Amino acid sequence: MAELGGGPARLTCAALALFLGAGASPAQAGCGPDDQEACALAQGSYHIVLPEVDQARERGGNLPPAVMFLHGHGGSGAGTLKNEALVEGLTARGYAVIAPDGLPRSGGTRSWTFFPGWEGRDELAFLQDVATDAAARFELDREAMILAGFSAGGFMVNYLACAAPQAFAGYAPVAGGFWRPQPTGCAGEIRLFHSHGWSDGVVPLEGRFLGGGRFQQGDIFAGLELWRETNNCDDHAPTRRWQEGDILGRRWDCGLGADIEFLLFPQGHQVPGWWSDRLLDWFEGSAPDGR
Numbered sequence: 001m002a003e004l005g006g007g008p009a010r011l012t013c014a015a016l017a018l019f020l021g022a023g024a025s026p027a028q029a030g031c032g033p034d035d036q037e038a039c040a041l042a043q044g045s046y047h048i049v050l051p052e053v054d055q056a057r058e059r060g061g062n063l064p065p066a067v068m069f070l071h072g073h074g075g076s077g078a079g080t081l082k083n084e085a086l087v088e089g090l091t092a093r094g095y096a097v098i099a100p101d102g103l104p105r106s107g108g109t110r111s112w113t114f115f116p117g118w119e120g121r122d123e124l125a126f127l128q129d130v131a132t133d134a135a136a137r138f139e140l141d142r143e144a145m146i147l148a149g150f151s152a153g154g155f156m157v158n159y160l161a162c163a164a165p166q167a168f169a170g171y172a173p174v175a176g177g178f179w180r181p182q183p184t185g186c187a188g189e190i191r192l193f194h195s196h197g198w199s200d201g202v203v204p205l206e207g208r209f210l211g212g213g214r215f216q217q218g219d220i221f222a223g224l225e226l227w228r229e230t231n232n233c234d235d236h237a238p239t240r241r242w243q244e245g246d247i248l249g250r251r252w253d254c255g256l257g258a259d260i261e262f263l264l265f266p267q268g269h270q271v272p273g274w275w276s277d278r279l280l281d282w283f284e285g286s287a288p289d290g291r
Helices: 013-021 053-057 084-091 123-138 152-163 220-230 275-284
Strands: 045-049 066-070 096-100 145-150 170-174 192-197 215-217 240-244 247-253 259-265
Touching: 045 123, 066 123, 066 152, 084 096, 084 275, 096 123, 123 145, 123 152, 145 152, 145 275, 152 170, 170 275, 192 220, 192 275, 220 259
Parallel strands: 066 096, 066 145, 145 170, 170 192, 192 259
Antiparallel strands: 045 096, 240 247, 247 259
């Protein structure tokens, strides 16, 4: 995912209240005196952007929801927040954006310890700790948080959802599924919004071998089959299918809190500019015409 430049500077926690009181918009919050300092926890760190003040107020005093977005291999939380289309699309609709930092792995690049048996941080515990800390520190709705991620972050989303389905209100991987061998079962039903590029060569729909054949990315459609089985869908055929411009969509309505939406777009390994709005349309229950 390209890490785009621009965007307002983050604020210290101490200055946040003054900023909100002045009615400025959008509000960005950090935990230190400059843009580089993140909110520190025992196992790692995260950055955060708060929603636009006017959007937050329109919720009638309710705490703002949030999207926690996990960067791809070699990215960072600070880099995630430089993606203006992603961040502004979410904050404009009243959502905070939480961007954790993966830990450095081989070669010093940051990523996520998602595959069972890999040594590293307990990511399931860390990401839930981030959610709890951000909710308390910035007064967010912990029960209305979506876990999303791109590429390696998308793989991490699937594995956390499989192991701890109740940890977040919804799961939204972009260009990431399971690796081989994929899990034989998951712990419970989830709400899933999966987006993938038809031309993706980094995480192909069919998967690929890495590390000289030692590792294998899984087949995205096999992963969706696992989620249909986990969600106890009555049929593998979609409940609805549609085409909107160059985006192909399929949806499975398998029960309360057990729906799956899959969007296939023609481009490659990227987070499309329209992704934020489509994610929130799905999460909030609205749908385009023809679905």
